[in-house]
Amino acid sequence: MLFTVRNQDGNCAWCEISDVLFEDNLVQHAAGAVSILGVDNNHPSKQTQKIVIRSNVFKDIDNKNWGGNGYAFLITGGPKDITVDRNTIVQDHGAGFIQVEGPQIPGFVFTNNNVRQNTYGVMGQDHAPGNDTLKAFFPGAQFTGNVIENGDSGRYPSGNRFPSGAR
16 A cells, blocks of 8 residues: 655645545555655655554565565655554564654554564664664654564563564
């Protein structure tokens, strides 16, 4: 899924993505699940905001099978008010479940999701995985109620669970 605001040929500075609900879907056999771009990186645009990704199953999100960088969620360009709640991400191979670059993302909510840590889990440009990235890119984020298979509880906020998964 791409939530990518674009000001085609520079003639639409008022272009935006906002107030989107992506719910109850099955997305499978892909290199990544969701990519969110905050603002057009080629021409002026409004900011992407108020995206809710809820109760979806992302299955076979796998960089070995489908290429890509190995993250389920890619968030760049500083969107705001992004909610990811009650999703299941089946990702046998990959770098992690969130990769983030660019400006901070205010109003970020990541709750009640089932994910696998893989190599990095939550990773931000020029930051350590987990809490360091969360503090740098997602100030004041709600990050609770998640099940992070094979995750390190010392790298994440309290209120999440970290079961060991058999491989």
